Amino acid sequence: MSLTLTSSSLALEHTLSCLHKCSKEVELKQVHAHMLKSGFFHDPYAITKFLSFCLSSSTFSSYAQDVFLNGLDRPDTFLWNLMIKGLSSSDQPESSLLLYHRMLSSSAPHNPYTFPFLLKACSNLSAFQETTQIHAHLTKLGYANDVYSVNSLINSYAVTGRFNHARLLFDRIQEPDLVSWNSVIKGYAKAGEMVTALTLFRKMPEAKKNAISWTTIISGYVQAGMNKEALQLFHEMHNSNVPPDKVSLASALSACAQLGALEQGRWIHSYADKERISIDSVLACALIDMYAKCGDMEEALRVFKDSKKTKSVQVWTALISGYAYHGLGGEAMNTFTEMQKMGVKPNAITLTAVLTACSYTGLVEQGKSVFYTMERDHNVKPTIEHYGCVVDMLGRAGLLDRAKRLVQKMPMKANAVIWGSLLKACQIHKNIELGERIGEILIRMDPNHGGRYVHTANIHAMGKKWDKAAETRRLMKDKGVVKLPGCSMISLEGTTHEFTAGDRTHAEIEKIRTKWRAVKRELEGNGYVPELEDVLLDLADDEEREAIVHQHSEKLAVAYGLMKTKPGTTIRIMKNLRVCKDCHKVMKLVSKIYKRDIVMRDRTRFHRFRDGKCTCGDYW
């Protein structure tokens, strides 16, 4: 007797191991048929394993639904919950809610486990309406004091941005547990209410805080663009009694990437090594992105090569994006080819990165070919981001008519990003008429964005329409809109120095300005004439315009770099806006005359200056 039991359970284990090897529906059907024939489908354990496997794969989740609804006799609450849970994190979480409706008319009663799963589906759908419905429903059914259900509700409200709803529930809990705290904090963080989020975080009992609590507040800061604050908290975490885990590291690395904080990024990398935190694909991605955005492509490539043999599509994408904003189009395309050879399927983001690379490096034909075959070859329908890349690519290449036609015939309405890139193309290629029309559209779309007015005024000025330029400036002033000030950063021995145009707050500002004047004289001796095109403004007076370009923050930063670093040291500068034509020219000359490599990150990409040339090939 015991022998037959063993052999049948061995047979089941063997069948289940076959199940886990299924990748096509035909194979799955075979295993299913075998299980029916062997009577395994009367065994709740076997049914559970079968459904769980199907639910864990996106290709088989509809098969699971079919088997569940048509192939089982009165499934119990446990199986209903299993299905609702599985579908809640599938690519169609709404099917989880639909299944619940069928559960209500079935013979299986709900239990306390049902609601957290349903609310998980709501969070994944970011569905506020459905959350309120389930909230009302579970209250009526008497689960309003079930801590799991309440915490799930807080989380759903947090995810849908309703921090007041989340707070109301939180305040009613007698003794909020760890998850209650973390969820309500996330509610504020998600909505960018970082002051309240931090207040709650400080109020949270120290003994309760875990790595998730810390990471929630840190990534909240990152999402709000408050990267310095994020890193401060990360350091505080490091000194607390909760050591950072890999998720905390990934969040902190994202802050480093945005700040261009290479030193701190390196420190986090070595921390992971020292603490033997294994570099999974998410961490590899974060590291590659950080090194790439901090200008160190060599190290990004090293992390890529050291990561697991079978790399996720995200890891490949991170490397391709890195090449894109370093202007290494050939490397980006080679990586894209290599990845497909390895059998990794590109996703929508990969294709955006590939198209960006084509756009930044002028690979127009290759870009067009990727774009027009992406749906056929990769089953990715072009989204506005893809159209944006192609419009940008055509515009930069001077094919303004084609870019404009693409905007007109694309299946979605152009947004400010698309118009913005067309306007930039109009400026580069001096298409004033089209540029003026786009400028007006942009101001209407983005009336509180200073840059829109500035660019529009500039294109008017380019056509010498001084009155229109002045009018645009006045409109901006009347609305009280201000332009984001240009700002450059340079890191020296671990300290970051920040400069803004005309800024006099730096302790050594007088020395720096003197240094810049000396550099300028040196450049002039080598034939430097200022490029004033980007500073057309509405100023007719060249001297006035020249005075403005010479206050640009990157010039102060490079002068400071020359003052403070040994000859031959690479100078690394980070900028928050796009570099202007004159500053670009100056960097090229400095690299040649002072024999310095200069790596400059602007708003969108990298420029590497060496011996009078830039890797962008003056194409940015």
Place this chain on the structure above:
DNA sequence: GTAGGGTTAG
């Protein structure tokens, strides 16, 4: 059974 992470067009 509930809470935190990476790649995305100007």
